[in-house]
Amino acid sequence: MAELIQKKLKFEVEKYTQMQKDVSKSMSARQKLETQLTENNIVKEELDLLDSTNTVYKLIGPVLVKQDPDEAKATVSKRLDYINGEIQRYEMLLKDLEKKSDQQRELLASLQQEFQKAQGLAVGKA
């Protein structure tokens, strides 16, 4: 009885650790997105500062590719929107993961209690 519970407990613990990893992953991804967001914001503003006389280049790999300033602005704005969307998606994901992890935590707690009881019984019996 106690062994069974122990196995269960282990399994649940693994699940929980996995969940925690997922949570941290999505967290880091979200943070990256946030930095990108700020960066793109700055780029957008700086592009606005410049007029169309300067040439804008985009680094693609080892190549600097010339870009039209207006086009660049548009691209940057699009990228910004995309990043925002991604952030929201990741937030939702994060929420779900957190909920699941909480549930898992509760489950673990209850299992632990059971395990202790069983252990106590076993000890008593022994």
Added chain:
Amino acid sequence: MAASGQLNIDDLAGVVRLREEHKKVVKDCESRISTWKKLSDDYEALNERLETLPDQLSYDVMVPFGPLAFMPGKLVHTNELTVLLGDNWFAKCSAKQAQKIIGHRMEHVKGELDALSKTLKNFEARVGFAKDLESISANQGDYVDIREDMKCSDTPTTKVRQRIAHKPNSKPKLDAILDVKEEDEEIDEDDTAEGSRKGILSEEELWARLDELEKLEKLEEEQDRLSDNPDINGEDTSSSSSEEEKEGEAVNGVSLKPSWSSVPNSIALPVIDRKEEEDEEKEGDCLPTIFFSHTVEPKKVRINTGKNTTLKFSERKEQKEHIKRKKKNGHTNGHSHHELHKITTPADIYRSFVDVRNGEPVPRKSILKSRSRENSVCSDTSESSTADFEERRVMGRSFSHDEATYSDTSDGITEEDSPTTIPLHPPSRFEAFSGTVIEKDPMPSAVPHLTIAPPALPTIPERKQEEVATDVALPQQIPKKVSKFKAARLQQK
């Protein structure tokens, strides 16, 4: 102590940990701030460079050649800069434009720096607090925990000075008296100050009790009317309003009982209502015994019949006296002074003086009227001492009948126009309540008294006039008197 000591240790450990965590955050903040500062410095330097760069067409510089070598070279196109805008975007711009961009970036950096410094400050404060907490929990340092126990019970008691409420005790006299007295006190307090000395429970119990008594009284009243049986459950030990009841109840002792009991029930507000009931019913009976428990001699209430016109109604005292009276009289169900006992402000006095006409409480214009002649007779200006009260009570008793008769006559008049016809009551009432216990004997006894009444009359009027002067009276008394007299008159008839 051990437990507390343990607690301290735990707290200490927790606080220490908290402090450490805070410190970590603070360090982190500091490192971030340093990086941003560096960035800002770099930008400053760049700005400076850009200022001077376009000055010359070309510069001779040592160009880094690989990681270990430099080569002499020239810096050309000094005004053309390729600026990294971020996210792999580049822009060719002049030095001036680059400067603009730098300025823009600098703003951003500054913003970040400010935010970080704020967080740093916050956490530093937290660290300090944690430190203090640590020292407190360790009982070190100069920190002292100041505690003040709040005693809820104190406030109500202090708020309300003990008012002795007459609680309508439906129990028969003697037993009731004692209990009632206590209850009255409780009730008074409860009523007046919502602070139950005895606690909230007692209040509730009392109220419940009051309700019961009320019902009982009503039933009894009806019975009494029919039977005219002086069964006095509880004289009004409860309320000072008993005074008023007295008058009303002068008519019948039985009715007094019910009314009285009902009155105490409603010590606070319904008192007036009760009285009405009582009054009405009382009139129907013959001379019942009226037992007023006047708790307080109108120490404060000086409804003096001439001496002082100060009206200070100390309910408590009346009530106490009421109780005493009741005790002495035993069974008489005094008028429930429900109204009276509730007097806390001058307005209350007027409120208590209510004539019962057609079953409705009509506020009396002059409180001098009605109130128990008995009171006027007994109470007088002397008032207020329980001892006096006792004496008065006795006097009151003797006079009660007189008053009854007197009141009867006056009742006829007063009932209709109470305020104008009989002036005396009010002052006496207070006094009466405080010290006068009007006991009304059952019919037979009343009759002989009636005969005696006349001689008493002359004295009474004097008092009444005196009372009139004071113009302070418990309205309740007046109506009661009316009823009493009426009852007596009826009886006579």
